[in-house]
Each structure stands twice: as C-alpha cells, then as structure tokens.
Amino acid sequence: MIRTRLDSLRVQLLLLIIGSLVTAQAISLWLFVDERSLAVRAAIGAEAAGRAANVALLLERAPQDLHASILRAADSPLARFRVDAHAAVDHLDHRAGGAVEAGIRSLLGTEDTREIRVELHEVERAFPPMRTVPPHMAAMHRQMMHDKITGLELTLSIALADGAWLNIDTRFQRPPLQWPVFSAVSFGLTAALLIGVACWYLLARLTWPLRRLAQAAESLGRGEEGKPIPVAGPREVRDLTDTFNLMQERLVRTVADKTRIMAALGHDLRSPLTALRVHAEMVEEAETRDALVTSIEEMQDMVERTLAFARGMAISEPPETVELGDFLTRLKRDMLDAFQYETGAPLQIRLRPHSMRRALRNIIENAVRYGSDARVSYTREHDRVLIRVRDHGPGIPEAELDEVFEPFYRVETSRSRETGGTGLGLSIARSILRSHGGDVTLQNHPEGGLLVQLELPLSQNSDSQDRTGS
Known part of the structure; x- marks a missing residue:
C-alpha cells in the first residue's frame, strides 16, 4: 500500500519539493552558522587586540610593583595575561593574525615599531585556572564547558620596552548550531503555505486530468461506451486529452461501421436465400432437390450465425x-x-x-x-x-x-x-x-x-x- 502511494506522481512531486525546501534551508543554516563564526572570531580578535594594547601601554607606564595587580585585573575566565622573558609565540601566522596585529598597532601608535606576534589555532584541552577567579566560579565554569573548551585559541606576544614579553592566551568556542524558534516557525509556515495551497492545487490540476484519462482508457478497454473527457489541466495534458477523445471517437466509429456492414450484409442475404429455397422446392428430382435444400439451409444457418457474431461485437448492453x-x-x-x-x-x-x-x-x-x-x-x-x-x-x-x-x-x-x-x-x-x-x-x-x-x-x-x- 505504501509503495503504491509512493508511485503516485503527486506524492513524488511533493516529496521532491519538500526535499528541495529542506536542502535549501539546511544550506542557508550552514552558511548562517559560518557567518556567525566569522563574526564572533572578528569580534573576539578585536576585543583581544584592544585589551592587549591597553595592558601593554599600562605596564610600560606603571611602576614595577603594580605589574602583578594589573595582570590580575586584566585576567578573565577566557583570557590570561602574563609577562615572561620569552615570547609564547615562536612563529608568525600573519594569515590568521594580520587583522589582530593591525588593530594592536593602531592603538599603540603609528610610530611604534615593536614586534608583535600572533598565533591562531584549534585547541581541545582544559584551560588553565585563572588567578582572579574564585574556586566555586571556576568549578561552575568547568562544568558548563565540560571541563574543556573545544574551539579556537588566540595567542599574542607583544614586546615590552624593558625587553620582556606580554603573552596573552585567549580562547573562544565556535558558535553552536542554532535554529531560532522564529526561523523554525517561519520555515514551517512557508512550507505549509507553499505545499498545502500552491503546490497541492497545481499538482491537482496535473494529476486529476491524468487520473480521469486513465479511467477513461480502462473503460474503453473494457468495451464500455465512453463519453468525451472534459479538457482541463496544463497545455500538455489538454493536448493528450484531445488526442484521446479523437482516438476514442475514431475507434468507436470504426467498430460500429464494421459491425453495421456485417449485420447489413447478413440481413440482405436472407431475401435471396429465401428465394433460392422456394426455387429449390420446385425441383422435381428428389435427390437434387434435397441437396439444394440442404446447402441453402446451411447457408441460412451461416447467415444467422454471422448476424449473431455481429451482435456479439456490438457494444450496446x-x-x-x-x-x-x-x-x-x-x-x-x-x-x-x-x-x-x-x-x-x-x-x-x-x-x-x-x-x-x-x-x-x-x-x-x-x-x-x-x-x-x-x-x-x-x-x-x-x-x-x-x-x-x-x-x-x-x-x-x-x-x-x-x-x-x-x-x-x-x-x-x-x-x-x-x-x-x-x-x-x-x-x-x-x-x-x-x-x-x-x-x-x-x-x-x-x-x-x-x-x-x-x-x-x-x-x-x-x-x-x-x-x-x-
């Protein structure tokens, strides 16, 4: 039963339309998520560049005994600042960090020529605990992130005036796949309106005339008297219906003409056979008379059978x-x-x-x-x-x-x-x-x-x- 329904032209076209809508929506959602990922990456990069430039300037202008306080104040659950003798970034990746480096230099000043190194790569490991985060908040953060963050890590190394390096580790997750409720409702209403009204009506205009045509062909094959099918539907279906109506008319007319000719021929033979029977009865020689009568009776029987055959071909009942x-x-x-x-x-x-x-x-x-x-x-x-x-x-x-x-x-x-x-x-x-x-x-x-x-x-x-x- 299910296979029979799937063989229906209307069902197959509906499945094709629904599949196309779902595929288009999935591609749009994937592109939307990718755009969100790029936007989040750019925003976090800009925010990290701004904070790194400000901390570097503040460390160079503040007394040495305030450096530890400045670093603690700059730390956050997803960003860690520290001053080391060596740069944390040992190679340059300008393809990923060119925009970040440009943002830092714009904040430091155009005349500043210090070395700035940027590295961006994927990570999947636990983030080191922050110095400024209370233990209970750190535990809640680890539980929320399942003890590790899977995403991107941005590492910055900025050369300070005293020869040390300011190293910053910043991490952020890739945006999860999200389908807002409004988008889901909008997609459902659009699909229902498109399929339930427009497509269903158009498919009905296509399939109903075809179904009616198939029923008429079946009735014609059964020998039932067929009436012309009303012409409806798209142009191709209307042309097919006109052709079928013409074929049905010609076929019925041809059969009727042949049947009428055969019946007329058998009927017209009755009169001369009757006359022959009368003449045969007048033959005096008994043997010849009996032979003639037998042949005439056989011919009369064949005529009656021919009329019966013609009636069998006729479609009147x-x-x-x-x-x-x-x-x-x-x-x-x-x-x-x-x-x-x-x-x-x-x-x-x-x-x-x-x-x-x-x-x-x-x-x-x-x-x-x-x-x-x-x-x-x-x-x-x-x-x-x-x-x-x-x-x-x-x-x-x-x-x-x-x-x-x-x-x-x-x-x-x-x-x-x-x-x-x-x-x-x-x-x-x-x-x-x-x-x-x-x-x-x-x-x-x-x-x-x-x-x-x-x-x-x-x-x-x-x-x-x-x-x-x-």
Whole structure:
C-alpha cells in the first residue's frame, strides 16, 4: 500500500519539493552558522587586540610593583595575561593574525615599531585556572564547558620596552548550531503555505486530468461506451486529452461501421436465400432437390450465425458489477447443470451480463459436445480474474489452438451440423471477452482434455475493498 502511494506522481512531486525546501534551508543554516563564526572570531580578535594594547601601554607606564595587580585585573575566565622573558609565540601566522596585529598597532601608535606576534589555532584541552577567579566560579565554569573548551585559541606576544614579553592566551568556542524558534516557525509556515495551497492545487490540476484519462482508457478497454473527457489541466495534458477523445471517437466509429456492414450484409442475404429455397422446392428430382435444400439451409444457418457474431461485437448492453460466484451459479442453473462448478472466493467483476453469459455458454457447450463434460473454476491473480473451463476430450492439435478463433474455422472437417457447428462460437466468445478488456486462450491439459482460460479485469470497487480489508 505504501509503495503504491509512493508511485503516485503527486506524492513524488511533493516529496521532491519538500526535499528541495529542506536542502535549501539546511544550506542557508550552514552558511548562517559560518557567518556567525566569522563574526564572533572578528569580534573576539578585536576585543583581544584592544585589551592587549591597553595592558601593554599600562605596564610600560606603571611602576614595577603594580605589574602583578594589573595582570590580575586584566585576567578573565577566557583570557590570561602574563609577562615572561620569552615570547609564547615562536612563529608568525600573519594569515590568521594580520587583522589582530593591525588593530594592536593602531592603538599603540603609528610610530611604534615593536614586534608583535600572533598565533591562531584549534585547541581541545582544559584551560588553565585563572588567578582572579574564585574556586566555586571556576568549578561552575568547568562544568558548563565540560571541563574543556573545544574551539579556537588566540595567542599574542607583544614586546615590552624593558625587553620582556606580554603573552596573552585567549580562547573562544565556535558558535553552536542554532535554529531560532522564529526561523523554525517561519520555515514551517512557508512550507505549509507553499505545499498545502500552491503546490497541492497545481499538482491537482496535473494529476486529476491524468487520473480521469486513465479511467477513461480502462473503460474503453473494457468495451464500455465512453463519453468525451472534459479538457482541463496544463497545455500538455489538454493536448493528450484531445488526442484521446479523437482516438476514442475514431475507434468507436470504426467498430460500429464494421459491425453495421456485417449485420447489413447478413440481413440482405436472407431475401435471396429465401428465394433460392422456394426455387429449390420446385425441383422435381428428389435427390437434387434435397441437396439444394440442404446447402441453402446451411447457408441460412451461416447467415444467422454471422448476424449473431455481429451482435456479439456490438457494444450496446450497459455494463454491471456482479459477484462472479453468483453469476456462474445462475448460469449453471439455467443450463440445467450442464457443467460442474467449483466455488471460489467472492469477487466483484464488471461485465455485460447477457454478452458474458453467451460467451460462457459457447465455450461450455463446446466442452460438453467435444469433451463429454465441463468443469468450471475461477481464481484471482493480481488485478485480473481467470475463469477456467476444462473438459476431458481429445483436445486440439497444437498448431490449431490459435486458428480455431477464426470465424467459420472448424477442427472437425466435415460439413455436417450434427458433428460440428459453424465455427463461430469461439470467435464470438473471444470478441466478447476482448470487448470487456480481457481475452481467452486455449491449451491442452497435461492430464488430457482441453483447458480454456478466460481472463477478465477486476472491478475497481472490488480491488479497493480488497486493499482496505487487507
């Protein structure tokens, strides 16, 4: 059931649109987070540069005994100041620290040429405890940061006038991935509005005409009388609908013309045959008269069969939805138990009852005539139903299994109507089955006899009820 829904054009297009929206939103969020990271890095670099320049100037201008107090006051949970004999930065990384160095020199003065070293790299280790932070605040800070900070470390080394170095360690986390509530609500409303209103309406304009077209094609294949489909939807769908309507009109007209010609031909032959019968009765020689009458009667029978064949091809009876088991039971009763019937599971099938009854009668009567008995059963295979009629007769040569469906073809080569029919029974049956969107095939059973298999499409109501029940 789920796979069937996923095969729907509307569902696939909706999934494509939703996937595109989610992908676009994810890319936007990633770019937004990267921009935030760059902004935070620039802000912290600027703040570190300002504090480092001010502390360096203050240390050079303040007495020596105040240096320790100045360093303690400058410390913070994420920044550590100290004065060492050697620079903490042993190499230069101007790609990462050029902006920081420029900020420091702008605060120190343009004439200041002291050496400034900057290093920026990723770290993942515990930060040394700050001198000015109380123990309980340090513990809370470590717990909040899970005892270590994963992010970036900015190390500055500024040369002082007395030859010492001011070393500053500053660390900051990369900004975590955040999706504000407002952004989430905005995305949800936009997606709902786009999919629920615009896309659903547009997809409905596309899929509903296609579904209606598929139903019309199925009805035409079943032989039901089809009406022109209303033209709707996009231009391509409208062109397809116009083409289908034209094809349906031509097909129905062609079949009707051929059927009408055949019926008219058979009807017009009745008058000359009747006249021949009258003239034949006037022949005095008995042997000649009987031969002529027999030939004329055979021709009259063939004309009647031709008219019956034409009526079998005509699509005039309205289709009905019937339960196949009840339909076969009534047929068995009407034929005075001429065949054995194996009941099966209830199946709803759409057919023209009188035409289908005629097709089954022809096949069952052939089975009883040439195979001495007939056994009828049916099963369901996917969206089709198979009706099997088996006899225990001699069967049909393999080379003639397809030829027997040709009009007036007889396996029994004599012209006697007592030993064989006119050869139209199977032709009429196949025409009726194909007008229902099905077909009929013959095969010799491995255990002897002939197996006739009638294939018909299931009713859509039956199929939907079965899916609901399963």
